[in-house]
Amino acid sequence: MTIRMTRLGRTLAVAAAIGVAAAAAAQARDIVWARYGDIDTLDPHRATSTLSLQTWSLIYDTLLATDATGAPVSNLAKSWTSNDAGTEYTFVLQDGVKCHDGTPLDADDVKYTVERAFDDESPSVTQASWGPITNVEVIDPHTVKLTLESPFVALVPFLADSFSSIICDSNKDADSFGTSTAIGSGPWKLESWTKGDKIVLKKNPDYVNFGKLAENKGAPYMDGLVISVVPEPQARLAALKTGEVDIAEPPFDDVPALKESGELDIVVAENTGQNVFWEFAVHRPPFDDERARLAVGHATDAAMAIELIYGDLSIPEACPVSRGVFGNDQDFCLQYRPNYDPEKAKALLAELGYGPDKPLETTMIVWTGGNRQKLAEIFQAQLAEVGIKADIEIMDIGTMNARVRQENETPTGKGSMDMMTWSWYDPDILYALWHSPGAYRGYTSPELDAMLEKTRVLTDPDERKAAVQDVFKVLLEKGIHIPLYTPGWEWVFAVRPEVEGFKVAPFVYPIFNDVTIGES
Amino acid sequence: MWRFLGGRIAMGALTIFVTTVAVTLLIHLVPGDPVQIMYAQSQGTTPEQLEEIRRNLGLDQPIHIQYLAYVGKLLHGDLGYTIRGHQPVLDVIMQRLPNTIALAVAAMIVAIAIGLPIGFFAAYKRGTAVDTGLMVVAITGVSIPHFWLGLILLFFFAVELGWLPVSGTGPLNIVLPAVTLGLSNAAIVARMTRSSMIDVMRQDFVRTAEAKGLPKRVVLSRHVLRAGLVPVITMMGLQFAYMMGGAIVVENIFAWNGVGRMAVEAIFQRDYPVIQGFILTFAVVVVCVSILLDAVYALVDPRIRRA
Numbered sequence: 001m002t003i004r005m006t007r008l009g010r011t012l013a014v015a016a017a018i019g020v021a022a023a024a025a026a027q028a029r030d031i032v033w034a035r036y037g038d039i040d041t042l043d044p045h046r047a048t049s050t051l052s053l054q055t056w057s058l059i060y061d062t063l064l065a066t067d068a069t070g071a072p073v074s075n076l077a078k079s080w081t082s083n084d085a086g087t088e089y090t091f092v093l094q095d096g097v098k099c100h101d102g103t104p105l106d107a108d109d110v111k112y113t114v115e116r117a118f119d120d121e122s123p124s125v126t127q128a129s130w131g132p133i134t135n136v137e138v139i140d141p142h143t144v145k146l147t148l149e150s151p152f153v154a155l156v157p158f159l160a161d162s163f164s165s166i167i168c169d170s171n172k173d174a175d176s177f178g179t180s181t182a183i184g185s186g187p188w189k190l191e192s193w194t195k196g197d198k199i200v201l202k203k204n205p206d207y208v209n210f211g212k213l214a215e216n217k218g219a220p221y222m223d224g225l226v227i228s229v230v231p232e233p234q235a236r237l238a239a240l241k242t243g244e245v246d247i248a249e250p251p252f253d254d255v256p257a258l259k260e261s262g263e264l265d266i267v268v269a270e271n272t273g274q275n276v277f278w279e280f281a282v283h284r285p286p287f288d289d290e291r292a293r294l295a296v297g298h299a300t301d302a303a304m305a306i307e308l309i310y311g312d313l314s315i316p317e318a319c320p321v322s323r324g325v326f327g328n329d330q331d332f333c334l335q336y337r338p339n340y341d342p343e344k345a346k347a348l349l350a351e352l353g354y355g356p357d358k359p360l361e362t363t364m365i366v367w368t369g370g371n372r373q374k375l376a377e378i379f380q381a382q383l384a385e386v387g388i389k390a391d392i393e394i395m396d397i398g399t400m401n402a403r404v405r406q407e408n409e410t411p412t413g414k415g416s417m418d419m420m421t422w423s424w425y426d427p428d429i430l431y432a433l434w435h436s437p438g439a440y441r442g443y444t445s446p447e448l449d450a451m452l453e454k455t456r457v458l459t460d461p462d463e464r465k466a467a468v469q470d471v472f473k474v475l476l477e478k479g480i481h482i483p484l485y486t487p488g489w490e491w492v493f494a495v496r497p498e499v500e501g502f503k504v505a506p507f508v509y510p511i512f513n514d515v516t517i518g519e520s
Numbered sequence: 521m522w523r524f525l526g527g528r529i530a531m532g533a534l535t536i537f538v539t540t541v542a543v544t545l546l547i548h549l550v551p552g553d554p555v556q557i558m559y560a561q562s563q564g565t566t567p568e569q570l571e572e573i574r575r576n577l578g579l580d581q582p583i584h585i586q587y588l589a590y591v592g593k594l595l596h597g598d599l600g601y602t603i604r605g606h607q608p609v610l611d612v613i614m615q616r617l618p619n620t621i622a623l624a625v626a627a628m629i630v631a632i633a634i635g636l637p638i639g640f641f642a643a644y645k646r647g648t649a650v651d652t653g654l655m656v657v658a659i660t661g662v663s664i665p666h667f668w669l670g671l672i673l674l675f676f677f678a679v680e681l682g683w684l685p686v687s688g689t690g691p692l693n694i695v696l697p698a699v700t701l702g703l704s705n706a707a708i709v710a711r712m713t714r715s716s717m718i719d720v721m722r723q724d725f726v727r728t729a730e731a732k733g734l735p736k737r738v739v740l741s742r743h744v745l746r747a748g749l750v751p752v753i754t755m756m757g758l759q760f761a762y763m764m765g766g767a768i769v770v771e772n773i774f775a776w777n778g779v780g781r782m783a784v785e786a787i788f789q790r791d792y793p794v795i796q797g798f799i800l801t802f803a804v805v806v807v808c809v810s811i812l813l814d815a816v817y818a819l820v821d822p823r824i825r826r827a
Contacts, residue, residue: 040605046605047605178607230775232775234671236687238686239686242685244685244686
């Protein structure tokens with residue numbers, strides 16, 4: 001027995017010694033950014049998660065970029081024009097842009113990317129967002145023309161989003177594209193990706209910043225960027241404190257203390273396009289009647305609830321598409337959004353025959369995480385004030401999406417409402433949600449369908465804005481989509497004090513080009 | 521001996537088969553399908569295209585057809601592709617499986633190194649205050665949740681003392697998760713060792729050995745320990761399997777890149793091929809460990825071979 005233990009002890013000691021040596025060898029200073037999960041793939045045509053999109057935005061570049069307000073500006077394309085009908089878009093590319101493998105980035109790469117997205121065998125998972133593109137024509141090495149079957153104005157903001165990352169055509173021959181190969185022209189080059197663990201990026205020395213929201217016009221200042229996976233919020237905080245990690249999403253409840261102590265800086269993303277809103281099962285009572293939906297709207301004091309749970313990290317949102325997205329206008333939306341007015345809510349409920357003895361009963365479906373369960377409890381209390389008895393059900397997003405659709409397809413039963421969460425860079429999101437048949441088979445009408453179709457084809461910005469706002473008006477007045485707040489998820493970053501220059505572009509794209517790290 | 525092992529292997533194969541069928545059926549009972557979840561919260565595809573994607577993935581087929589197609593590919597050694605990111609499931613699992621096994625082995629070493637001597641010593645001192653004291657410690661150990669213990673260790677050794685890294689996968693990173701997982705299992709090993717040793721100490725052959733005038737040390741190490749270890753080994757086998765699956769919480773706290781964490785993510789994303797691949801791998805590992813244990817068991821105790 002004694003002998004066995006000693007041998008074991010020796011083995012452990014040797015193992016520990018090897019461990020120390022290995023750890024000491026890897027001590028280069030890179031920016032370390034920790035997130036709760038991993039990407040799905042490095043192939044921009046094969047995933048939709050925010051984690052993946054943020055990573056693509058570092059490796060690849062896009063034809064257009066967004067300014068601080070979320071509006072599209074020139075980037076890899078120094079200019080773009082469209083015909084009057086809005087069916088042809090011509091892009092003129094910047095000179096001298098190089099892919100990570102040294103080949104020039106030209107019109108052929110754009111053609112390769114678009115045609116790949118429309119591949120018959122395996123089209124991009126977000127193919128529909130490109131619009132009805134029928135042809136890509138290389139006019140000269142620096143000019144490329146996209147032809148559309150019908151006008152689709154959401155194409156322009158789409159080309160500023162990482163879904164439309166320009167993939168260099170030298171990836172064509174790599175079987176490992178998406179897993180260990182990802183040749184782009186963005187500020188960071190892929191070094192390695194260990195699934196579930198980390199993505200290691202090195203700076204692209206040839207990078208020129210044409211339109212991204214960084215002051216630095218050239219390559220990033222730091223040599224490397226490591227994106228690591230740390231699922232547990234408390235562990236991320238611990239790693240931030242020890243300096244193992246430079247930037248990460250902190251646990252919410254620790255944010256006030258961190259701000260107070262000044263131990264870590266807090267950076268909050270703005271113009272995220274994230275919209276958290278009430279919606280309802282509209283094909284059965286009580287929410288088939290718009291008065292019941294509006295009563296919920298009038299009973300909800302979003303500003304108070306957010307203040308309690310998120311402090312100043314999040315703000316009330318009045319429009320069905322959030323700040324940063326085309327058409328958003330708080331003043332316009334506030335005219336039509338059911339404002340906080342408990343008396344009005346009670347009056348509406350009384351009209352419907354509900355009262356103190358007969359509360360309106362409903363389930364309230366909420367996505368788990370991000371302190372939303374606490375927020376839901378406050379809303380529950382607010383609804384109870386006017387005589388709405390809501391039972392909270394918390395679930396993961398997958399279950400929630402299935403459940404909400406199921407509720408809309410069930411003609412009888414208790415009322416059902418949910419705190420839904422969506423984000424997109426264009427009001428075209430409303431088409432997906434509310435044009436027949438509707439993402440969740442919820443409210444639709446021929447009039448609304450016609451209005452939504454109009455928002456897709458109007459090329460004049462002012463005309464389109466008016467059309468988009470017409471849609472807002474219907475959604476708000478009828479209590480179909482009652483906005484609550486923005487942003488709603490993965491938008492708070494804790495940053496070590498010696499890290500300078502970290503910023504977050506609209507739609508939650510972190511920018512590391514300006515980052516420098518001083519002495520800690 | 522060989523007949524005995526052959527029987528165990530056949531049972532093992534059956535276990536694996538039943539497990540995969542059960543998982544395929546159960547996972548489809550959970551609401552939400554992977555395509556819907558992949559497009560949740562971001563717009564980009566028309567309902568018709570979603571249907572097309574489902575068709576391409578074979579998700580429009582009835583469950584039994586999906587299962588048969590899966591088994592058909594499995595027989596060719598093909599575990600399919602992940603729905604998220606379209607990567608070979610085998611690669612995705614094999615990248616992480618060594619990490620999980622390393623963690624389970626390291627935790628087992630911790631559990632044995634601490635649990636066995638404590639249990640043995642408590643049995644030797646049975647009925648005394650030392651015994652009671654040690655068992656109180658053990659019960660406390662079993663009762664501490666991994667989550668809490670992990671965070672305490674993390675804040676003490678990584679944040680306060682700065683001796684060990686907080687998170688990640690590497691040779692030095694294994695210490696904290698292995699200790700977290702090992703400590704609670706050490707308590708189980710200690711309790712099991714103690715009761716097993718006490719049973720053996722009461723038996724006739726031990727009294728005979730003592731009566732022969734053998735030194736106490738020889739009686740304990742050669743007679744008591746050897747006989748008393750048999751049930752402890754069985755239990756450790758089960759614990760090992762448990763640690764591979766139950767390591768999920770610990771993997772999460774310390775960002776240890778194991779299959780448990782991968783499986784949890786896959787369940788949330790309804791990535792069926794990954795879930796099926798995980799369960800299959802897991803079932804194979806558990807069955808192999810238990811067959812191996814039976815073999816060890818049979819070697820230690822000749823009566824089992826003949827049974």
